[in-house]
Amino acid sequence: MYNTMLYITYDGTNYSGFQVQENAPTIQEAVERALSIIYKQPVRITGAGRTDAGVHARGQAANFMAPFFISENKLPCAVNVLLPPDIVITGARKVGGDFHARFDARRKLYSYTIDRAPFPQVFKRFYCWHFPGKLDLDLMEKAALRFEGTHDFKAFQVSGSGVTDTQRTLYRVELKNRPEEQLLTIYFEGSGFLYRMARLITGSLVRAGRGRLNLAEIDNALRGENNAASGPTSPAVGLCLEKIYYDHDL
């Protein structure tokens, strides 16, 4: 069997998330269906991260085992013609038999984009959270820095995922303001993310930018002493999985 890695971009608007579930359209199901046609047998893929309903990806990664090998140049085209237009394979890579897209992922980069225009920008409406209220970007940047480093992010998850080790490292929580486009993007680069962690931190950062959450409260939450500093969960629409980093990327 040959192990192949795929780079996947998708518009999550019309999907119930990445991971297969019954009676709901998912990215995984769509990609598996296309691959199963190509390989003429059921193919299962392993995604690097499980994005939620409505969340997008510019750089999702996955791998799958298949009975024969299709060249890295040809496979994306072959799969794309069988995929709906909101899912596009942008690359493929032959990998070793023991490569695992999720377990071998070293870092993940997410972006969260806020549309700050007075009225929603029509062409960005599926990819931004429209938040026209005032935001103090200095306060937000100071708050963002508090999240960098290794912390117990227990307060910044939606429970129910069954994860017991809630320590994670965020290498970067960076704001990029693009006033000419009236967009604000927050980049989260981390060793891993708890369930809804990026969206909860975004919610906290927006509260900080509104002057309704101070740095001490964030520090308390990062010591697990106060959940009230966490969130609210910002809408899925603004979140995008930008890139998965493996050993060969670092």
Next chain:
Amino acid sequence: MYNTMLYITYDGTNYSGFQVQENAPTIQEAVERALSIIYKQPVRITGAGRTDAGVHARGQAANFMAPFFISENKLPCAVNVLLPPDIVITGARKVGGDFHARFDARRKLYSYTIDRAPFPQVFKRFYCWHFPGKLDLDLMEKAALRFEGTHDFKAFQVSGSGVTDTQRTLYRVELKNRPEEQLLTIYFEGSGFLYRMARLITGSLVRAGRGRLNLAEIDNALRGENNAASGPTSPAVGLCLEKIYYDHDL
């Protein structure tokens, strides 16, 4: 009666164009329906330009007469809550009783965007023509300059519109290449546009960029001597009406 001008942005993907027609959804119909609810009587709007099915607008303009006046600050919000999310009023302006959005328009600016990535960019798919083939941008720029100025654009229209005077002035036909985004945008600023003119010129420019149309052939077409240099019509998806210029904008 009060005359009010509206600035309208829309995603044309799901509409059969701007202008009202029977049994098909149009931008005009949606805006008129919203205004008629607000003013509690039928309201008709006059658009500055009639965009085709699938064509977008960042800066469409329109005007309408109404029995009472709603302040420029409040009207957009009031209309937007009654509009679907793919149409957004971004501004309103009180204008003189004889102002006419179409007849008073002095210039129009269109953009046409080409996605040059090897595979379609998922988040741009409704707003770009995906054309991954090679393009010689120098050749395209030289070709674009030939269209600038006052010409008889008879060869650059799809007939059937009944227009008899086919002379127009293009003040600017400018390429903006954004290699980091793998996008190429062509800006067309003109006194007016014949039916499908911007899309036909785009088709000609792409042919020029492929080395399949030379400058002499374009010059011939602009003298009305050779229709073969015109088009093909590029897809509606890449076209966007950016701005309507009135006397107060120049």
